[in-house]
Amino acid sequence: MILPIEFxxxxxxxxxxxxxxxxxVKETNEGTTAGYIVETEAYMGPGDRAAHSxxxxxxxxxxxxxxxxxxxxxxxxxxHTLVNVVSxxxxxxxxxxxxxxxxxxxxxxxxxxxxxTDLRKLTSGPGKLTKALGITMNDYGGxxxxxxxxxAAGILPEDISxxxxxxIGNSGEAKDYPWRFWITGNPYVSK
Numbered sequence: 001m002i003l004p005i006e007f008x009x010x011x012x013x014x015x016x017x018x019x020x021x022x023x024x025v026k027e028t029n030e031g032t033t034a035g036y037i038v039e040t041e042a043y044m045g046p047g048d049r050a051a052h053s054x055x056x057x058x059x060x061x062x063x064x065x066x067x068x069x070x071x072x073x074x075x076x077x078x079x080h081t082l083v084n085v086v087s088x089x090x091x092x093x094x095x096x097x098x099x100x101x102x103x104x105x106x107x108x109x110x111x112x113x114x115x116x117t118d119l120r121k122l123t124s125g126p127g128k129l130t131k132a133l134g135i136t137m138n139d140y141g142g143x144x145x146x147x148x149x150x151x152a153a154g155i156l157p158e159d160i161s162x163x164x165x166x167x168i169g170n171s172g173e174a175k176d177y178p179w180r181f182w183i184t185g186n187p188y189v190s191k
Contacts, residue, residue: 001152002150003151008086008144009069012042013179016040016041016042019096020038020039020040020181021037021157022037023037024037024101024129024151025105025149025150026133026139026148026149028134030109033106034106035101035105035123035133035188038101038186039099039100039188040096040180041099041179041181042179043084043094043096044094045065048177050174053066053093053094058093064141065094066092066093068090069085069086070085070144072139072141072142072149073086074130074136074140076137077127081127081130081131081137082130085151097126099125099129099180100188100189101133102123102187102188103132110123113131123188124191125190159183160182161181161184162180162182163178164177164178164180165179
């Protein structure tokens with residue numbers, strides 16, 4: 001069951017937690033792949049030094065962040081595509097990075113795309129999961145409420161942990177905000 005647009009219409013920190021356990025699905029000509037979201041990071045817009053929209057920055061890359069919640073924000077970092085859920089609402093440029101998923105559907109296709117067989121390393125990071133699922137820059141601007149890239153109902157996590165976000169050491173005090181969320185004890189959470 002694809003989650004409706006109303007699911008995304010909540011506070012960004014709440015949505016970052018509520019995404020845990022949901023099923024991230026990508027349909028391609030090669031087949032369908034999916035994984036349970038096990039780790040997210042919230043980026044709280046213009047006041048968050050780690051956010052792409054810090055200080056109200058508005059570029060071609062970040063333009064989709066200014067749209068309604070539920071849109072797909074993909075961007076390139078080094079050689080990887082990363083995928084985010086636009087949150088908050090129109091002209092409130094906040095987003096949630098999907099950091100890790102637990103493989104569920106199309107695992108053989110994921111292994112082929114990643115060129116590896118170690119299930120625990122297949123999708124345990126934001127660049128790993130996009131490569132395994134076939135998420136590309138072509139997904140930018142779509143809605144998570146319709147194929148080919150969508151989020152569906154999944155499982156309800158028993159316990160959720162939170163802590164500082166990863167890889168944002170140059171963002172002043174923002175590096176310490178506890179806006180990373182993960183399913184406690186899940187082996188697919190990034191290292």
